[in-house]
Amino acid sequence: MIHSHSRSRSRSKEKQLRPQETCQHNLQQIKKVFMDGRPNTNPEDVRQYRQTNRIFIKSTHSFVPDPILRFEDVYCFPRPLQELIVKAGFPSPTPIQAQSWSIGLTGHDLIGIAQTGSGKTLAFLLPAIIHILAQLKQNSDPQCLIMAPTRELTHQIYEQFIKFSVGSGLKAACLFGGQEKYIQKNQLNQHPHILIACPGRLIDLVESGCTTLKGITFLVLDEADRMLDMGFEPSIRKIVAQTRAERQTMLFSATWPKEVQSLALDFCTQQPIHIQIGSLDLTSNRQIQQKVLILTKEQKEEKLREILKSLGPKKILIFCQTKMKCDQLQLYLIQEGMRCKSLHGDKRQSERDFVMNSFKRGDTTVLVATDVASRGLDIKDIEFVINFDMPKLIEDYVHRIGRTGRAGAQGVSISLFDSYEDAKLAGDLVGVLRESQNEVPSELSRLANVNNQGYSNYRKWNAPSGKIQYCS
Missing domain, CATH: 3.40.50.300 (P-loop containing nucleotide triphosphate hydrolases)
Structure with a gap:
């Protein structure tokens, strides 16, 4: 930030x-x-x-x-x-x-x-x-x-x-x-x-x-x-x-x-x-199994609690869109008995270092973060990434879920997709899921068709000169 x-x-x-x-x-x-x-x-x-x-x-x-x-x-x-x-x-x-x-x-x-x-x-x-x-x-x-x-x-x-x-x-x-x-x-x-x-x-x-x-x-x-x-x-x-x-x-x-x-x-x-x-x-990493759950804003916290309870003591990274929500969610999860800390741009460097070291050691098992951590966060044993809030751009989605499945390991991402607030992202998300051979929920396909958004063309490899020496 x-x-x-x-x-x-x-x-x-x-x-x-x-x-x-x-x-x-x-x-x-x-x-x-x-x-x-x-x-x-x-x-x-x-x-x-x-x-x-x-x-x-x-x-x-x-x-x-x-x-x-x-x-x-x-x-x-x-x-x-x-x-x-x-x-x-x-x-x-x-x-x-x-x-x-x-x-x-x-x-x-x-x-x-x-x-x-x-x-x-x-x-x-x-x-x-x-x-x-x-x-x-x-x-x-x-x-x-x-x-x-x-x-x-x-x-x-x-x-x-x-x-x-x-x-x-x-x-x-x-x-x-x-x-x-x-x-x-x-x-x-x-x-x-x-x-x-x-x-x-x-x-x-x-x-x-x-x-x-x-x-x-x-x-x-x-x-x-x-x-x-x-x-x-x-x-x-x-x-x-x-x-x-x-x-x-x-x-x-x-x-x-x-x-x-x-x-x-x-x-x-x-x-x-x-x-x-x-x-x-x-593209997203094909080592990552991507799951998308379509729900309403009001259903998110309860669904997150259910997911975390079912996963048990795994190393989990959760993304929120704002610093305020990040801190609120941390408090909520601590009250639910989870070893949770938050990471965002308002924290002093000493606090950020403490949180990161605690997460790396496993003293903290759930880390709630804003996009400040979505790039450059290199912890090889993160097993699950959860998008509590979806990002606004599909590029940020790819970078977020890329925190798991690193160095050839398997990973899982779970996205809580708000059928109203996130609808504009549906088309691009469908494209990423299909390209990485993950299941596309029927409701997500319907939202993509309603919003008439396909996989963004400008992301093609389109440098103005040169020749491609290998292309599948």
Whole structure:
């Protein structure tokens, strides 16, 4: 949740930011290429892998690097990093990692479209680490910037960096609103190699002279669609203008509306390779069983109580539309004897951390949250997601339910669909259910027909140029 007073502060700072005027001939040349793009993989295996995993590629390049099917084939990963990957217990790269690593490590800009829970954090984080280690460090300026929409997501990226940079000597700063600035200024005084940041707080710290972006040679935008939804586009454009023009850029998004296309084509200036994992439409994870219950507003609380009683002590995430409803529902469920806490944008960072840690440990079994937690919340053992209130956009529905069924696990989502207030969402919801091979309630189909809304066409893969190299 972005408060209006914080927005106005950001806007006043943004007006003072100007693009860097750097003397290009004094800059160190950026090293970007660490692989030849053809690991030891049979061409037929590559074709079959892309087809099986529904990897769509769109590129103007005559050759797109092969996906990396085994960790040991990433020969530019140092042995300590390989050992950390083995220690993490991953059997093989996920599809987004397999294709992103080969593209990123051969120096290309990348646009990646993939559902939540697909492993995209390591898809950009490990190439970023390799990139930084290869550069001749001339000064103490940061070299990599990773921007994300929420403090939860920035913190989770930071945790993954800590886990996979052990022994490398690399340092990162995690910058987001809601935490005292002196803590983050102390991080910046340690001369970090990587900035992992929300746009608003980053602008404040750059403008106040706490850090600089003129040395950024590797740029990542994670969940770009969410950042645009939250109104960060002006901030992002001002920030990117501070970085080196010949940087390498990786942009990730769960959806591909025209606003994200425009941003991607402006920032990925070196003929980016587009990849999409899964359908060319907006899709949900097929590992998630989706149930939709049609009812009235007055029936919701009693139905929720019945559902929770039947599920027992499972790890459950419930979404509400407003902060007030979030707190009210938390109180109601506590009175019903459940170990429940709430999470939303009005809570202080210390409260949010306490709630998240309690939920991760299992001390809290039911978490009630607003959409502030729907992206970037990475808890792998959430078994059920319940939409107490439906979101206004189908994209947010997909992101919400994507909190379960992560890393190949099975999950269940249950949506309490108000036949009056949510009717306009019926058409898009029917499309998502059908595409993911879930049952469509007859009443939902009727509401979709009445509202005459089909599956939204603008979500098609419709970049203006390039060719699709694989398409089912």
